Amino acid sequence: MHDRVIVRRGAYYDSVTLMLVSRNAGALEGAEAVAVGMATPLNLELIESQGFDLHGAGELGPNDLLLAVRARDDAAADGVVAAIDAELSARSAGSGGAVEERPPRSIVSAARRHPELSVAFLSVPGHHVAYEAARALDAGLHVFCFSDGVSLEDEAELKRRALELGVLFMGADCGTAIIDGVALGFANAVRRGPVGIVGASGTGIQEVTCLLDAAGVGISHAIGVGGRDLSAQVGGAMTRRGLELLGADAGTEAIVAISKPPDPEVADEIAVVAARAGKPVVLAFLGFGDPPATPPGVEYATTLEAAAARGAELLGHSLPDFEARLPRPPTRGCVRGLYSGGTLCKEAMSIVSGGVGRIASNIPLQPDWLLADIRQTTGHAFIDFGEDELTEGRPHPMIDNTLRIEHLLQDAADTQVTVILLDVVLGYGAHPDPAADLGPAVSEAVAARENLNVIVALCGTDGDPQGLERQRAALLEAGAAVTRSNAHAARMALQAAAVKEASGVRS
Amino acid sequence: MSEADSQLLLARPIDVANIGVDLFADELEHQRVHVSRVDWRPPAEDTEDALGRLALQAADIARANDLALERIEDAKPLLVGVGVAGQLLPGMSERTLLHAGPPITWPDMSGPLRGAIIGAALYEGLATDPDDAERQARAGAFEFSPCHERGAVGPMAGVVSASMPMCIVENETHGNRAYCTFNEGLGKVLRYGANDAEVLDRLAWIRDVLARVFARALERLGSPIDLRSMTAQALQMGDEGHNRNRAGTSLLLRELLPVLLELDEPSSDVVAAARFIAGNDHFYLNLTMPAAKASADAAAGVERSSIVVAMARNGTEFGIRLSGTGGRWFTGPSGMIDGLYLPGYGPEDANRDIGDSTITETVGLGGFAMAASPAIVRFVGGRAEDALEATRAMYDISWGESRSYQIPALGFRGTPVGIDCREVVHTGLLPFVNTGIAHREPGVGQIGAGLVEPPMEAFVKGVRALAECV
Numbered sequence: 001m002h003d004r005v006i007v008r009r010g011a012y013y014d015s016v017t018l019m020l021v022s023r024n025a026g027a028l029e030g031a032e033a034v035a036v037g038m039a040t041p042l043n044l045e046l047i048e049s050q051g052f053d054l055h056g057a058g059e060l061g062p063n064d065l066l067l068a069v070r071a072r073d074d075a076a077a078d079g080v081v082a083a084i085d086a087e088l089s090a091r092s093a094g095s096g097g098a099v100e101e102r103p104p105r106s107i108v109s110a111a112r113r114h115p116e117l118s119v120a121f122l123s124v125p126g127h128h129v130a131y132e133a134a135r136a137l138d139a140g141l142h143v144f145c146f147s148d149g150v151s152l153e154d155e156a157e158l159k160r161r162a163l164e165l166g167v168l169f170m171g172a173d174c175g176t177a178i179i180d181g182v183a184l185g186f187a188n189a190v191r192r193g194p195v196g197i198v199g200a201s202g203t204g205i206q207e208v209t210c211l212l213d214a215a216g217v218g219i220s221h222a223i224g225v226g227g228r229d230l231s232a233q234v235g236g237a238m239t240r241r242g243l244e245l246l247g248a249d250a251g252t253e254a255i256v257a258i259s260k261p262p263d264p265e266v267a268d269e270i271a272v273v274a275a276r277a278g279k280p281v282v283l284a285f286l287g288f289g290d291p292p293a294t295p296p297g298v299e300y301a302t303t304l305e306a307a308a309a310r311g312a313e314l315l316g317h318s319l320p321d322f323e324a325r326l327p328r329p330p331t332r333g334c335v336r337g338l339y340s341g342g343t344l345c346k347e348a349m350s351i352v353s354g355g356v357g358r359i360a361s362n363i364p365l366q367p368d369w370l371l372a373d374i375r376q377t378t379g380h381a382f383i384d385f386g387e388d389e390l391t392e393g394r395p396h397p398m399i400d401n402t403l404r405i406e407h408l409l410q411d412a413a414d415t416q417v418t419v420i421l422l423d424v425v426l427g428y429g430a431h432p433d434p435a436a437d438l439g440p441a442v443s444e445a446v447a448a449r450e451n452l453n454v455i456v457a458l459c460g461t462d463g464d465p466q467g468l469e470r471q472r473a474a475l476l477e478a479g480a481a482v483t484r485s486n487a488h489a490a491r492m493a494l495q496a497a498a499v500k501e502a503s504g505v506r507s
Numbered sequence: 508m509s510e511a512d513s514q515l516l517l518a519r520p521i522d523v524a525n526i527g528v529d530l531f532a533d534e535l536e537h538q539r540v541h542v543s544r545v546d547w548r549p550p551a552e553d554t555e556d557a558l559g560r561l562a563l564q565a566a567d568i569a570r571a572n573d574l575a576l577e578r579i580e581d582a583k584p585l586l587v588g589v590g591v592a593g594q595l596l597p598g599m600s601e602r603t604l605l606h607a608g609p610p611i612t613w614p615d616m617s618g619p620l621r622g623a624i625i626g627a628a629l630y631e632g633l634a635t636d637p638d639d640a641e642r643q644a645r646a647g648a649f650e651f652s653p654c655h656e657r658g659a660v661g662p663m664a665g666v667v668s669a670s671m672p673m674c675i676v677e678n679e680t681h682g683n684r685a686y687c688t689f690n691e692g693l694g695k696v697l698r699y700g701a702n703d704a705e706v707l708d709r710l711a712w713i714r715d716v717l718a719r720v721f722a723r724a725l726e727r728l729g730s731p732i733d734l735r736s737m738t739a740q741a742l743q744m745g746d747e748g749h750n751r752n753r754a755g756t757s758l759l760l761r762e763l764l765p766v767l768l769e770l771d772e773p774s775s776d777v778v779a780a781a782r783f784i785a786g787n788d789h790f791y792l793n794l795t796m797p798a799a800k801a802s803a804d805a806a807a808g809v810e811r812s813s814i815v816v817a818m819a820r821n822g823t824e825f826g827i828r829l830s831g832t833g834g835r836w837f838t839g840p841s842g843m844i845d846g847l848y849l850p851g852y853g854p855e856d857a858n859r860d861i862g863d864s865t866i867t868e869t870v871g872l873g874g875f876a877m878a879a880s881p882a883i884v885r886f887v888g889g890r891a892e893d894a895l896e897a898t899r900a901m902y903d904i905s906w907g908e909s910r911s912y913q914i915p916a917l918g919f920r921g922t923p924v925g926i927d928c929r930e931v932v933h934t935g936l937l938p939f940v941n942t943g944i945a946h947r948e949p950g951v952g953q954i955g956a957g958l959v960e961p962p963m964e965a966f967v968k969g970v971r972a973l974a975e976c977v
Contacts, residue, residue: 014883016847016882016883016884016885016956019847019848019849019885019955020847020885022848022850023847023848033851035850035851037850043850046850046851047850050850050851068850102546102896102899102900103543103544103545104524104543104545104546104903105545105548105900105903105934105935106545106547106903106933106934107524107545108903108930109902109903109934111524112902113543114522114541114543116519116520116522117543118517118519118522118523119517119521119522119523120523120524120526121523121524121525121526121527121535122526122527123525123527123528123531124526124547125549127555127559128549128550128558130558130559130562131550131555131558131559131562131929131933132526132547133562134562134563135562135565135933138565138566138569141524142517144523146527146528146531147527154559154562154563157563161566164566179516179521180517180520182540183538184521184523184531185531220516223516245516249514249516250514251514399530428534428537428538429531429534465537
């Protein structure tokens with residue numbers, strides 16, 4: 001045993017530092033017992049009780065630093081003392097430098113740190129949303145809720161609360177909004193202009209804003225409200241609020257409101273609110289059976305394309321003629337739709353169904369047309385790959401095309417299929433280069449089947465990060481027909497399947 | 508980007524907090540929108556339902572929490588005098604022994620608590636020797652009850668018996684009182700479970716001399732000592748109000764010095780009392796604690812409130828109480844302290860976390876005021892910046908900020924106060940607790956100090972219970 005007792009007179013360190021130094025030194029190779037402390041009576045007693053002899057240390061006071069080291073041998077003791085000295089001098093030199101502030105752990109914390117905060121963007125798993133959203137509303141924030149999986153009851157309550165607090169609750173399952181020129185979620189780089197949008201459908205908003213952009217008409221704001229806003233339970237709470245906001249917005253001259261089929265009573269109420277907006281309103285209620293009589297200044301449209309066309313017309317513009325040639329002659333057969341956007345899927349189905357009748361789907365136009373298993377498709381069938389069940393545990397098909405490509409190749413191998421319809425949605429949040437993913441699969445599909453037409457509805461604008469022209473060229477090169485209107489793509493599908501387009505509404 | 512800010516749709520420019528997928532934050536930043544990225548993690552296990560349920564009541568809970576916080580903040584704890592436990596505390600029989608933390612029975616008590624129980628029994632003359640005391644304890648001859656349930660708090664073992672002198676703290680605003688024993692100093696003391704003659708002699712001296720001198724001095728002061736104000740000053744002098752009490756003790760002694768000199772008491776008693784206080788850095792802790800208790804108690808019983816109004820450990824379990832769930836305790840196992848040790852001791856010697864002193868963290872002191880106390884930052888990583896970060900983290904789980912307890916290094920920002928049980932579960936951030944480490948054997952005393960993590964389990968139980976009653 002080699003004991004060392006060293007006194008450093010007048011060298012003050014706080015007791016916590018010394019305990020830390022003792023602990024570190026005690027863990028060194030060869031160290032058996034280490035006590036570094038100011039020579040207070042308590043410390044002296046403790047050090048002596050460890051068997052150190054302090055008699056040779058002379059007169060000691062609380063301002064004297066005491067190093068007591070017991071080590072395996074002299075060399076080890078030297079090492080320990082040197083390590084203690086090194087650590088003490090490093091500590092007195094100070095650490096300096098600022099610690100980077102930890103990111104906030106909650107919305108409330110973020111709002112406290114940054115009072116300018118105005119919007120909470122939520123994309124956490126659905127069963128966590130109710131709490132996050134409520135706390136965001138508490139903090140006075142508008143909420144953009146991309147997450148799905150929120151119960152209708154919770155959604156209704158959150159929206160009621162948002163109205164009470166004078167903020168927007170966009171969602172749940174809200175894909176798109178453009179506010180003050182800022183694209184939230186999946187949205188396109190559209191020009192700013194006089195048309196305001198309220199939409200209970202993300203891809204619906206994208207399609208209408210892109211078509212208007214193609215017509216040379218810009219967007220003031222597009223407010224997403226979540227797909228179930230016009231259900232009986234939610235009662236169109238945010239659609240009403242959106243109509244009011246756009247009605248009061250000086251930059252908005254006409255309004256388009258978009259929804260999947262609404263609850264009929266809610267639709268009537270929305271029409272009344274729309275009539276009070278003080279500017280023309282087009283209600284694009286997709287697949288809405290028999291539109292009721294409209295108050296003055298309000299009109300209905302049943303496709304996204306028709307809504308966009310009417311919106312453009314109100315501003316003295318018109319949609320361009322969409323020119324696209326089928327690469328191959330029409331062949332009578334089945335149509336398959338592989339969609340990433342639910343509303344685009346519905347719009348296409350309602351057009352195609354007008355010619356072919358029954359279409360099996362996971363989001364069927366009629367309940368008994370439900371496609372039970374998407375791996376077992378026969379006849380005319382459309383799949384919405386953005387449906388909740390198909391996005392659980394995997395990225396959205398606007399970001400990841402893997403599942404769609406599998407189905408594309410599978411459908412191409414099915415000889416009863418002569419038309420495959422796809423949507424490709426560009427813009428913020430979407431895949432950075434979808435044509436690079438889908439192009440080779442389209443090439444492979446058309447190479448395998450001489451009588452197969454692949455038609456792409458390309459939703460995007462010139463300003464989108466992916467480059468509209470570049471995507472179009474790559475998909476054309478791969479052998480697809482490409483059009484910027486989804487409704488037009490659906491009409492082409494009917495033509496390609498050698499089916500006459502029906503003039504009437506689906507049964 | 509908007510060209511005309513005067514025509515913003517939502518009155519304020521888009522400025523986003525992103526919670527979830529990073530892609531969306533990236534896309535917003537590409538558009539040159541300011542994004543705060545929230546470091547979101549799933550809440551503690553199986554609490555989504557409870558949190559979701561509470562979310563729907565968020566507005567009511569917010570109002571309740573505002574009220575509870577206001578009560579903590581408005582409380583004005585004054586040191587009004589000294590009395591005797593048996594006369595002051597409700598239901599104190601001769602055989603009642605109070606202890607720190609949530610309720611506990613003899614078989615579950617750890618070494619220091621058992622030692623202190625034995626010591627108190629000897630002190631009260633209820634037992635002839637330690638073996639006798641232990642026998643009686645096992646046989647159920649004593650009534651055990653948490654200090655907290657009798658309006659008191661006690662550091663470490665926190666054992667209080669009928670004849671012990673207690674400092675009386677009155678919350679002038681709300682009229683409620685809280686009590687605490689005198690701090691005995693370091694080393695071999697009852698609160699660490701020591702119970703030999705030296706300990707009992709000191710307790711007797713505290714009862715017979717210190718309590719009397721202290722009480723006379725307070726009387727002579729004329730007006731009671733405002734403990735909130737004194738603690739606020741101590742915070743600006745490097746205390747955090749739990750593990751460092753040197754400034755508070757100095758301020759107290761400074762206040763008492765003139766009246767001590769004027770006292771018509773034997774000068775040997777006055778000198779002994781002054782020397783005792785001056786020689787004990789933690790003397791003031793036993794005043795900070797009842798001041799905190801008097802403030803937190805004022806916030807108890809607000810229906811729907813998710814604010815924590817007590818955190819306390821009995822050496823075996825850590826328990827909390829919420830404002831909105833009445834007197835119920837929610838408990839989990841008491842933690843082991845990650846700390847630094849006095850020479851000759853190590854983690855193998857340590858007892859589990861013990862004491863009511865976490866009442867300080869409950870009102871925004873202790874770990875929540877770490878940034879005020881550079882002298883003890885070594886506990887949290889060694890750098891002054893780490894202390895700032897420790898306090899900053901606590902804002903994320905606190906309902907508000909203290910008006911009176913300010914931190915110079917944070918631009919005199921108030922300390923985080925009013926722990927929101929929901930946010931603890933939601934963020935996974937547990938309250939920072941600074942504390943002393945007791946030796947696991949009774950009577951050895953304090954062997955170190957450090958940081959301890961409360962068990963998440965206690966907060967999870969609290970959130971679930973609150974969800975059931977809103």
